[in-house]
Structure formats: C-alpha cells, structure tokens
Amino acid sequence: MQHFLISTLVFFLLLSPNCNAQQPQKPSSVAIYNQIQKLNFLGSVLYIAAHPDDENTRLISYFSNETKARTAYLSLTRGDGGQNLIGPQLRELLGVIRTQELIEARKIDGGEQLFTRANDFGFSKNPDETLEIWDKDKVLADIIFTIRKFQPDIIINRFDHRTSGNTHGHHSASAILSVESFIKANDSKVFPEQLSLVQTWQTKRQFFNPSWWFYGSQEKFDAADKSKFISMQTGVFYSLTGKSNQEIAALSHSCHQSQGFGSTGNRGEETEYLELINGELPKDKANLFDGIDTTWNRVKGGKSIGELLSKIATEFDFKNPSASIPDLAKAYSMMQTLDDNHWKTLKSEEIKNTIAACAGLYLEAVAQNQEATPGSLVKLKLEAINRSATEMQLVDVTTLPNQKSIPQNLVLKNNVLQNITLDLQLPTTIEYTQPYWLKDKGTEGMYTVTDQKNIGIPDVIREAKVVFNIKINEIEIPFERTVVFKYNDDVKGEMYNYLD
Incomplete structure (x- = not known):
C-alpha cells in the first residue's frame, strides 16, 4: 500500500500543474527597489495557525510589503483532512495540493511557508483530543525548532489558546503549543x-490576532471592548505597484482553490487587532517592532553595511538599476566577513538575487529529459547572459550533488548569450522525487520525518543543481540554480517542469 501511494504521488507530481517549476523571475525596477529596501530591515514575524487557509494574508502582506520584515506562516498541518472542490484527490494527495497552494500564496504576499510534522486527521472536538492524536511532544518540538531556526522577533497566533472546546481542536491546539x-x-x-x-531563541513579543469570526458576527465584533487590543491600520496603498494591501492579500488567499476560498480584494482603510499574550507592549503601539533593533546595528560589524545599503536605496536609478551593482557587490563582500551566521546567510541570498535582477543576469540549467534515475547521466544545457554594462566573468560551474567543478573563465559581455553543455552524473544514492514527509509510513496524526534538518521545509527536496560562480569587480559570487526541464507547448508557449 505504501509503495502504491508513493507511485501515485510521483505520477501526480509529474502531471499536476500546481507542482510545475515556474519560469525564472524577471523583476521590474520597482520590485528591485523593494528588494533593496528589505535588505536594510533585520526584523522578522512568524504567524502560526493550524491549516492551509487559516492564515491572515492581510497581516502577512502588510509585514512583508509595508514593514519590510521577513515574514513566515507556520501551518502546523498540510491540510490532508480538508475538502477538495477542484478534483478527486483526498488525504495525502490533497495535502500535496494544499501545500502547493500555500507556496503559491506566499509568492504573492511576500511571505515564506513552513510546516510541522502534524497531520490534519479531520475535525477534532477539542485540543485535548487533537494533542493525543498528534504526538504533542513532537509537534511542540517542531514549533520550537522552527522558532530557533527562523528567530522571529514577533509571533502572532491566529487562534486563542484560552478557547478550549469552542472551536476546531486543531485551532486551539496550535495556539496552546505556540504559547508553550x-x-x-x-x-x-x-x-x-x-x-x-x-x-x-527568545522571541520579544507574542500576540493573538482576533477577528469577527471569534465573536460570531461582524456586528458583535464591532461592539466588543477592544481597549486591550493594539489596532493596526493595514489598508495601505502601494503606489509603486498600484495595489492596495487588501488586493494583494485577496490574490494570495485566492490561491486556496481546493477549498473554494476565492476572495475579492477591497480598498480603503482597514484595521487589524492584536492582543498581547507574552512579552512587553511596545511603547509606540503603531510600531510592533518598537524597542527592537531592526537595523544592521543588531549584527556585530554590520553598521557600515547598513549605511552602504541606505546609500544604494537613496541613489537607486529606476531607469538603470545596474548602476547599483558595484555597491551591491561590495555590500555582499562585506557580509561575508560577519560572524553572525543567521543574518549573514539570509541577507547574502537576498542580495545575490538583487544583484542578478539589477544586471538582468539570466542563469539557467536545463535537462534534456524530464525524468532520470539514480546513477544515470543527465545532459544539461546551461544558459548565462549578463544584460548590463557591468563587467562579469563566469569563473566556473559546479554540479550538485556530485560536487564536480568545471572551469569556464568566460567573459559575460553585455547581452551576449553563452550556452554551455555538460553532463551531470547523478549518484546512485540520490533520493527519488517525492514529498519527503510521505516517504516513510506515518500515523493518523503525524508524518514521519527522520532527518531533523528537513523538518519544516515546505516543498519537495530536489538535489540536482548547478552553481554558477560569477566574478564582479574581483568579487566572486555563487549563484545556485535548480535543474529544470522546459519545452514549448503549442497553446501555452514555454513551459517549465522540474527534473524528477
């Protein structure tokens, strides 16, 4: 039965449009400018709830796009126990669909997606039942692991830990475990x-995010005493993108197609409420990060990086983003000298994406065939093109997971395409493509994930990659790309899939 399930899941992954690889992002000047602004904000928010579609996309979008904070949604389950309005898939296959729906939602609202090993086993009458069917200690361990890894300054619970028996048991349990x-x-x-x-890791503040749903109706919520709540005005308009926060949130929420959660965005003022559960209230209630250093000063040796990034943002040329590349490369080099591994790692990846966007640097590794087996040889076609006046050199490429480096020493002239063919030897030990949380048999309430470092990873883990080592102003910067397969569809045009 387990073999049949895995075979079905692999077949589903190959055919499902929700699981296809996406075309490489080609950010506009506005998107690049927003990336540069986020580089200079070192603060984070973790939103916690039970299921896909429980998250408040308005808050996630607000913190990510207005505050510029690193923002993530921790869904304790993948939604295996829900309904499916778009197809016959249920249980594990539905969980795969809803996982992809969450990942797509985060691409829209700017957040990140995380999970625990808890399984959505269906409706539960109270949190005691939920925590018995789940393995409470394991789910608690996963939440704590996520907090220690993500290092949030602020945690926000969707549900109230004090409402045992008044709502879905999974909902209350998610809040109870978050508070613990x-x-x-x-x-x-x-x-x-x-x-x-x-x-x-010690988070500074923890809040409960109430809404009218907890009061039974909008009218009752409007009449409720909110004197102990912090109010946030989240109905902002992002003039550079032409969308309101609510419009972005609606697009994100509408990704939950299997649950029929299509949403129409609105415009104008909107208020979100937060109740402090743990920590101290910010003195400035309009700023949840009040009293928390969100500048590069929080990192030893980071002050000069923050100053340089401020200069880059101030001098950013929307008509010529590539003018920022020399200073961005310098900032990347400065980050590599830091002792702080957390922000160093995160911001290094962010700034590499920003450099590539400013340069129109297009790097891609395409497999000749979509499917391969462990131990086989995969023929790759690499594409590298620098579409800026900035001088660059492709020093070498390294194939993963076999760690084979091939020297190139190619000058990447402005708008001159470089095509490279090479072979990727897959190890005999490489894992078959499958949702890693379904590889081993689980229980009614828990997935089995034996490798601690994989816990929380949202998607299928793919190991076939290519690292392009690019030299800019004598600074070598590695750009990692997952191997893909692409083809032309007579109706839809260029289509991308992963190498499986």
Missing part, C-alpha cells in the same frame, strides 16, 4: 538535540 513554545524555545534543556543545528 514562547519560553521553552530559549531553554537549552528543552529538546537539546536540536542545538547542533540551531540555537536557543
């Missing part, structure tokens, strides 16, 4: 086995 994690994530005696991969 607030202190325990900073205790080295709690799940010490995690500390080889992450460090203890």
